[in-house]
Amino acid sequence: MVAFSEIPDRIKRLEELAYNLWWSWHPEARALFEILDHPLWKKTHHNPVKILRDVSSERLKAVSGDPGFLRRYDGVIKSYDQHIGEKETWYRRRFPDLTDQPIAYFSAEFGLHNSLPIYSGGLGLLAGDHCKEAGEIGLPLIGIGFLYPQGYFHQRIEADGWQEAVYRPLDVDQVGIKPVLSPESGRLLVEVPVGQRTVTITVWQVQVGRVCLYLMDTDVEENAPWDRELSARLYGGNQELRIRQEIVLGIGGVRLLRALDIQPTVWHANEGHSAFLMLERIREGVASGKSFEAAAEGVRRTTIFTTHTPVPAGHDAFPPHLIEKYFSSYRKGLGLDQEKFWALGRHQEDWGEAFNMSVLAFHLSDRHNAVSRMHGEVTRQMWQSLWPEMEKEALPITSITNGIHVPTWVAPELNLLFRRYITPDWVNQHDDSFIWQRVFDIPDHLLWETHQQLKRKLFAIIRERARISWAQDRSDPVQILAAGTLLNPEALTIGFARRFTAYKRATLIFQDLGRLKRLLGDLWRPVQLIFAGKAHPADEVGKHHLQQIYRLAKDSGMEGHIAFVENYDMHVAHFLVQGVDLWLNTPRAPHEASGTSGMKAGLNGVPQLGILDGWWCEGYNGSNGWTFGTPADRSQEMASDEAQDLADAEGLYRVLEKEVVPLYYTRDTDGIPRGWIQTMKESIRTTTPTFSARRMVKEYAEGLYAPAAIKERPLKT
Ligand SMILES: *Cc1c(COP(=O)(O)O)cnc(C)c1O
Numbered sequence: 001m002v003a004f005s006e007i008p009d010r011i012k013r014l015e016e017l018a019y020n021l022w023w024s025w026h027p028e029a030r031a032l033f034e035i036l037d038h039p040l041w042k043k044t045h046h047n048p049v050k051i052l053r054d055v056s057s058e059r060l061k062a063v064s065g066d067p068g069f070l071r072r073y074d075g076v077i078k079s080y081d082q083h084i085g086e087k088e089t090w091y092r093r094r095f096p097d098l099t100d101q102p103i104a105y106f107s108a109e110f111g112l113h114n115s116l117p118i119y120s121g122g123l124g125l126l127a128g129d130h131c132k133e134a135g136e137i138g139l140p141l142i143g144i145g146f147l148y149p150q151g152y153f154h155q156r157i158e159a160d161g162w163q164e165a166v167y168r169p170l171d172v173d174q175v176g177i178k179p180v181l182s183p184e185s186g187r188l189l190v191e192v193p194v195g196q197r198t199v200t201i202t203v204w205q206v207q208v209g210r211v212c213l214y215l216m217d218t219d220v221e222e223n224a225p226w227d228r229e230l231s232a233r234l235y236g237g238n239q240e241l242r243i244r245q246e247i248v249l250g251i252g253g254v255r256l257l258r259a260l261d262i263q264p265t266v267w268h269a270n271e272g273h274s275a276f277l278m279l280e281r282i283r284e285g286v287a288s289g290k291s292f293e294a295a296a297e298g299v300r301r302t303t304i305f306t307t308h309t310p311v312p313a314g315h316d317a318f319p320p321h322l323i324e325k326y327f328s329s330y331r332k333g334l335g336l337d338q339e340k341f342w343a344l345g346r347h348q349e350d351w352g353e354a355f356n357m358s359v360l361a362f363h364l365s366d367r368h369n370a371v372s373r374m375h376g377e378v379t380r381q382m383w384q385s386l387w388p389e390m391e392k393e394a395l396p397i398t399s400i401t402n403g404i405h406v407p408t409w410v411a412p413e414l415n416l417l418f419r420r421y422i423t424p425d426w427v428n429q430h431d432d433s434f435i436w437q438r439v440f441d442i443p444d445h446l447l448w449e450t451h452q453q454l455k456r457k458l459f460a461i462i463r464e465r466a467r468i469s470w471a472q473d474r475s476d477p478v479q480i481l482a483a484g485t486l487l488n489p490e491a492l493t494i495g496f497a498r499r500f501t502a503y504k505r506a507t508l509i510f511q512d513l514g515r516l517k518r519l520l521g522d523l524w525r526p527v528q529l530i531f532a533g534k535a536h537p538a539d540e541v542g543k544h545h546l547q548q549i550y551r552l553a554k555d556s557g558m559e560g561h562i563a564f565v566e567n568y569d570m571h572v573a574h575f576l577v578q579g580v581d582l583w584l585n586t587p588r589a590p591h592e593a594s595g596t597s598g599m600k601a602g603l604n605g606v607p608q609l610g611i612l613d614g615w616w617c618e619g620y621n622g623s624n625g626w627t628f629g630t631p632a633d634r635s636q637e638m639a640s641d642e643a644q645d646l647a648d649a650e651g652l653y654r655v656l657e658k659e660v661v662p663l664y665y666t667r668d669t670d671g672i673p674r675g676w677i678q679t680m681k682e683s684i685r686t687t688t689p690t691f692s693a694r695r696m697v698k699e700y701a702e703g704l705y706a707p708a709a710i711k712e713r714p715l716k717t
Helices: 014-018 021-025 027-036 038-043 048-054 057-063 067-085 090-094 122-136 239-259 276-287 292-301 320-327 330-334 338-345 357-363 373-382 412-421 433-441 444-471 477-485 513-521 540-554 570-579 597-603 632-637 641-665 674-690 693-712
Strands: 103-106 141-146 154-157 163-166 189-194 197-208 211-217 266-270 303-306 346-349 352-356 367-370 397-399 492-497 527-532 562-565 582-585 608-611 625-628
Touching: 014 021, 014 027, 014 048, 014 067, 021 027, 021 067, 021 197, 027 038, 027 048, 027 057, 027 067, 027 412, 038 048, 090 693, 103 122, 103 239, 122 141, 122 197, 122 211, 122 266, 122 693, 141 239, 163 540, 189 239, 197 239, 211 239, 239 276, 239 320, 266 276, 266 693, 276 292, 276 330, 276 357, 292 303, 303 357, 303 693, 320 330, 320 338, 320 352, 330 338, 338 346, 338 352, 338 357, 352 357, 367 373, 367 693, 373 397, 373 632, 412 433, 412 444, 433 674, 444 477, 444 562, 444 570, 444 674, 477 540, 477 562, 492 570, 492 641, 513 527, 513 641, 527 570, 540 562, 570 597, 582 597, 597 608, 597 674, 608 641, 625 641, 641 674
Parallel strands: 103 141, 103 266, 141 211, 266 303, 303 367, 367 397, 492 527, 492 582, 527 562, 582 608, 608 625
Antiparallel strands: 154 163, 189 197, 197 211, 346 352
16 A cells, blocks of 8 residues: 555645545546556546555656646646635625525435445435535535445345345545544544433545535444444444434534534535434524524524425334433423424324424424425425415425536536537536537537447446456356346447336336337347346345346346346446436336436436436426326326336337337438437437536525525624
8 A cells, every 4th residue: 555655746736636526527637547547547446545545656656757647737736726716606606695604414325426335326416416516606515424434235136136235344545535633632523412322423524626524433432332333334224223323413413513613504404314403403502591492493494404205114204212212311401391392203104103304304494395396296295284274385395406416427528529519618507508509519420429439338347347247256157148248239228227116116117028028129129228226225125126127137038138237336327327328217106206317317418218207397398308107297097006007118118119219220321310319419408407416506505595594694783
């Protein structure tokens, strides 16, 4: 292991770059690390900290005397310094008085980079993209979350298709995190009351452009083994572990901010997991002499709660005995008796009365939002009982549709095309719909050639992964085939990658195997399917769906037209959303709150074929992709889930057979599918500006953060 001290002075700031994820969405900065050591770049899955640890000192010395490298290095450092020092941000221009009023953003998971496995899926990716974009446009945002030293699990699929969860301890020296120190005594330690015990947390920091994230970790010597394990894994364990984690996230998060002497003006709970933060702030108010009601009022005014799922099981709820165990003494600090405390979160679950974290969050925040327009409607219906005196339409739940961080998700090859044909500065103006008219100026053959290149890259990655698992002698040969080695780069390739959970219906396309086989095996117009995704370790239904698909991928009857790519993570996601031809989304409406993978695909010219649910209700315009099946606003008419599945599968086959496949294979004399390319361009034009995190974060700032912050400031006298 190279000590960073061996980095020559001339290129010393490589270390600083490696420790700011800013590098990850800037092609020139990525290129710098890639050139530094290409094999390590690939081997580490693009992890600059690990590259700097492992690169030889000879190589470091060599590049520090290479004029070409130094020119690049100086350029990157210059734009990095410009970004970090930039004063004229969007937020400052828009809200000049609010730039020093911090916004605390709490989330149980953050998807920032695949080297940091502290996310499981959409919620985490959204939080990561939110932070990246907030920094870019100058919001004074601070992230609060967990480190999870064992992260989320690594997926291994056994020969029979059963998913095994493998946990790999994170080597904190090999990722872009740094310990937070206290001014007096080494590591910063913060104490959190968790029931009758006091748990000590230590803190890591991740720099994401201008935004700093603080990640809590309970694996410290001061704690008993049972408490050290508390933050080991993301979503691993039972309800009791869950409530203990959520106490640390919410209550510990507030205490951590106080220990850092950060006084946020606005507090944002991204999903209900962190809702205890509201209690802790009320407790502070009560301790300073306020009544519970007065303290709660102040907290409500300054708190934002975003709810992310219409699936009831997605809202954490705890039974009375756990609440009693963990809050019987805490609630005294709030001045509440058992009954009043229980009322804050009371909700009837299908297993009994419980303390529901979303209910708590709705009660203790004034501003609440869902994550797409359709999800807003579904959410208002779902929680109507909380406002019994109000009409459903009038419920105080708004919606801000999710978006993706465009620079993170755009393929580098497309970035070059956009620079040339949209505008050289497109990245900085990407939420301006107007500039995207110019997508039609990109010559068809160039866009097509670029897409083919991305597709080849995806297939190369899939083969490379298969090769590694073959060479490490752990797979039987049929598993190597199932991993995608028989895929045909000429065939229409459909991608489906997301969490395996019942409502996402990964198996919908297998309803009629005979019909599917005819579609895939067509000699002139073949179609192939690539699947990827993890099932939560406790989700038996999800694991069975996964197994069913894996077995079909192995089945010679499917002739190698189906592949399953193991261990879906951000790294694989990049290649998939950029390299397939069509993105498939088959949720059982109206259960998809938003969905974001289709946005990532759309931005890269990969149109979506999706049910009208979540973001697609707003995104689909008739010419930028396809839709089928039961739309969210009509799903209540279906007699049963089975009836809905049958009808939706029928619709899916029909659109594939009659529209998608013919359009893809209609080529001109140069072999170019003109009609298909129109759809690709339309998909780029409509998805990029509107479903960007930039549009989303601006809406949060204007609609939620600023109104909360302005109210909070004392009136001038
Ligand atoms: C974008 C993304 C998701 C979320 O995809 P959905 O379409 O919302 O299901 C999940 N996992 C990874 C790795 C992603 O990149």
